[in-house]
Amino acid sequence: MLLSPASTPSQTGHMNSRSAESVRIEAVSKMYGEFRALDDVSLTVEAGEFVAMLGPSGSGKSTLLMAVAGFIRPDRGRIFFGGSDIVRLPANQRGFGVVFQSYALFPHMDVMANVTFPLNVRGVPQDEARRRAAAALDVVKLGGFGGRRIGELSGGQRQRVALARAIVFEPKVLLMDEPLSALDKTLREEMQMEIRELHNKLQITTLYVTHDQREALTIADRVAVMNKGRIVQLDSPEAIYRRPTDEFVARFIGEATILPLAKARGMVAGDLGAVEPSARALMVRSEDFCLSRAGGDGGWLTVSGLLRGIVFQGDSWLLQVDLADGQAITARAQKHFSAEVGALEVGQTVELHVRRDRVHLL
Amino acid sequence: MTALNPAASLREADNSAHLAWDARLERLVSFAFTLPCLMVVALCVLVPCAWLFFLSAYGADGRMSLENYQRIVDGASYARIFVTTFQVALATVVACVVIGVPFATFINSLPPRRSVLFLAAVLLPFWTSLLVRAYAWLVLLQRTGIVNSVLMGLGVTNAPLELAFNHFATVLGMTHIMLPIFILPVLGAMRNIDRALIRAAASMGATRGYTFRKVFLPLAAPGIAAGAILVFVMSLGFYVTPAILGGGNVTVISMRIARSLSNYSNWGAASALGVLLLVFTALLFALSYGVQRILLSRQRS
Structure with a gap:
């Protein structure tokens, strides 16, 4: 009874070690007419790992998820799970929990009937099914909601029911397709933490699709950034943010200024140090720009430009600065720089400083 | 005439009566579009139906009776x-x-x-x-x-x-x-x-x-x-x-x-x-x- 709130640690431990399995996607391709939805994609989600696929719409992230779920048949490639290739196995024989963007709750059934559905399919006796469904609803903090109609639930509650329904049959893999995209920001952030906690508790191998970069960084052990049907970078959230492998990833995640090296050499004051010959541009995160060299023990780079605008955004100020050649830079000054920001006037020249170790070369 | 035109006679601070009048006018105008259809229904459906009821309530001798229905029930x-x-x-x-x-x-x-x-x-x-x-x-x-x-x-x-x-x-x-x-x-x-x-x-x-x-x-x-x-x-x-x-x-x-x-x-x-x-x-x-x-x-x- 993994989902029973009163389950002992040993039971939970047993569940963790036994049920986690890896999913290995090997060279999967899918064409829609002339459109290359998946282009030779390989990805391994380790047992018990949480991988988020992040990318703009049309990047192939949902297509890949649907291929793993068994709803889309790829043109080529293999998907390994539990030691065998499941790419030809029908969706209903894969036993993966799936949470859909639209929740896909059955509108003609109440909450309890929705959550017991996968158990009824498996022939679990009705009283046991109800007990397990109630436990799953407790896990998603919807205890006592069993008798509600789907139409009576809020978006967040529907999301939780969908989650309960996907985990109630103790799947070894959980697939989630933009599950939070329909929720408002506050609720979305709350649910991100809850899904993360749930994953820590259940340790189900999870593949998660989102177009929200912050969500991907928050929720996942590793993030696969996708573009044009390919995985362009697969790494830990911090590595993705700090050390993007190319300009697409740098621009897609976070706020970054990217300067071609040739241009930067003329405009940036300070020692760039050793530069790999393959590097073509440098990237600086907006929040790494400083208005002064606070605590500087060497290793600073400085760039100056025309201050075009200051925007107050609550936790920080956004400074828009134009360099001599017209290239725009976005810098963020945190709250505690309010004195410095207050002294600035639009139209004046400003110097922006950045620590050398915060400059990433692409 | 002021009685027929609330816009002229109503002068409250919160403007609610004017807005309510506008809302009513809007509903009336959209209802007006159904008028041709309603007239056709009235002429071609309701009137003949009423006529049907009327005819069915008269016997062969031209007097009002339920004999037509009686025959259906009996036969x-x-x-x-x-x-x-x-x-x-x-x-x-x-x-x-x-x-x-x-x-x-x-x-x-x-x-x-x-x-x-x-x-x-x-x-x-x-x-x-x-x-x-x-x-x-x-x-x-x-x-x-x-x-x-x-x-x-x-x-x-x-x-x-x-x-x-x-x-x-x-x-x-x-x-x-x-x-x-x-x-x-x-x-x-x-x-x-x-x-x-x-x-x-x-x-x-x-x-x-x-x-x-x-x-x-x-x-x-x-x-x-x-x-x-x-x-x-x-x-x-x-x-x-x-x-x-x-x-x-x-x-x-x-x-x-x-x-x-x-x-x-x-x-x-x-x-x-x-x-x-x-x-x-x-x-x-x-x-x-x-x-x-x-x-x-x-x-x-």
């Missing part, structure tokens, strides 16, 4: 006609459900372009006249018709089968006509079913059959109910098809009404039959409305 032949009419209509509904639900499911599963093709095939009969279709069936079904020739040619049967001029032929012809009317609302309901629901069921391990029974069919049920009621109610009033394909062996209410008028010029009797049919139909509509509301309220989302 065994009338009861038989009502039973026949309802039997034929019900059989048509059953045939439409048996043929139409699987077919609509099939069309719904097709990619858009091909589904249009199949839908066109279903709707094609709409463009041929009732009479032509009834006679076309006769060509197929009569003793020397194509079906019998083929069956006898193949040695399936020695003597021609009685395929025409009976209930079977009548229901067949009516099903042919009603099928598109049944399929359209059913397909509408099916098209509204979120495909993610079917996928969700599969992801939880359900087979296609289980998903069809537990998810697809219950969600299509309001459309099926709407189609069935529509077919049933329309089938109650059929005249041409039972007259031709029934060949005198199937007497439905509309045929009796026609005979009362053309043979006996008995407006009272014909009107009473018409009124009864109208009442039954109205009752069925009310019933179906109730059933539909229950079905829909069970899946509000």
Whole structure:
């Protein structure tokens, strides 16, 4: 009874070690007419790992998820799970929990009937099914909601029911397709933490699709950034943010200024140090720009430009600065720089400083 | 004049009366668009119906009486006609459900372009006249018709089968006509079913059959109910098809009404039959409305 709130640690431990399995996607391709939805994609989600696929719409992230779920048949490639290739196995024989963007709750059934559905399919006796469904609803903090109609639930509650329904049959893999995209920001952030906690508790191998970069960084052990049907970078959230492998990833995640090296050499004051010959541009995160060299023990780079605008955004100020050649830079000054920001006037020249170790070369 | 123009007389600080007047004006204007339609309905439906009620309440001697209704209640032949009419209509509904639900499911599963093709095939009969279709069936079904020739040619049967001029032929012809009317609302309901629901069921391990029974069919049920009621109610009033394909062996209410008028010029009797049919139909509509509301309220989302 993994989902029973009163389950002992040993039971939970047993569940963790036994049920986690890896999913290995090997060279999967899918064409829609002339459109290359998946282009030779390989990805391994380790047992018990949480991988988020992040990318703009049309990047192939949902297509890949649907291929793993068994709803889309790829043109080529293999998907390994539990030691065998499941790419030809029908969706209903894969036993993966799936949470859909639209929740896909059955509108003609109440909450309890929705959550017991996968158990009824498996022939679990009705009283046991109800007990397990109630436990799953407790896990998603919807205890006592069993008798509600789907139409009576809020978006967040529907999301939780969908989650309960996907985990109630103790799947070894959980697939989630933009599950939070329909929720408002506050609720979305709350649910991100809850899904993360749930994953820590259940340790189900999870593949998660989102177009929200912050969500991907928050929720996942590793993030696969996708573009044009390919995985362009697969790494830990911090590595993705700090050390993007190319300009697409740098621009897609976070706020970054990217300067071609040739241009930067003329405009940036300070020692760039050793530069790999393959590097073509440098990237600086907006929040790494400083208005002064606070605590500087060497290793600073400085760039100056025309201050075009200051925007107050609550936790920080956004400074828009134009360099001599017209290239725009976005810098963020945190709250505690309010004195410095207050002294600035639009139209004046400003110097922006950045620590050398915060400059990433692409 | 100020009384008729609130805009001039109302001068509150919060402007609420002006805004309420604007809202009312808007509703009135949009209601005005329904006026031509309402007038047609009043002239062509309500007035004749009232006239029907009026006529049915007068006896052969021109005095007000319930003798027209009394005759229907007393006469065994009338009861038989009502039973026949309802039997034929019900059989048509059953045939439409048996043929139409699987077919609509099939069309719904097709990619858009091909589904249009199949839908066109279903709707094609709409463009041929009732009479032509009834006679076309006769060509197929009569003793020397194509079906019998083929069956006898193949040695399936020695003597021609009685395929025409009976209930079977009548229901067949009516099903042919009603099928598109049944399929359209059913397909509408099916098209509204979120495909993610079917996928969700599969992801939880359900087979296609289980998903069809537990998810697809219950969600299509309001459309099926709407189609069935529509077919049933329309089938109650059929005249041409039972007259031709029934060949005198199937007497439905509309045929009796026609005979009362053309043979006996008995407006009272014909009107009473018409009124009864109208009442039954109205009752069925009310019933179906109730059933539909229950079905829909069970899946509000």
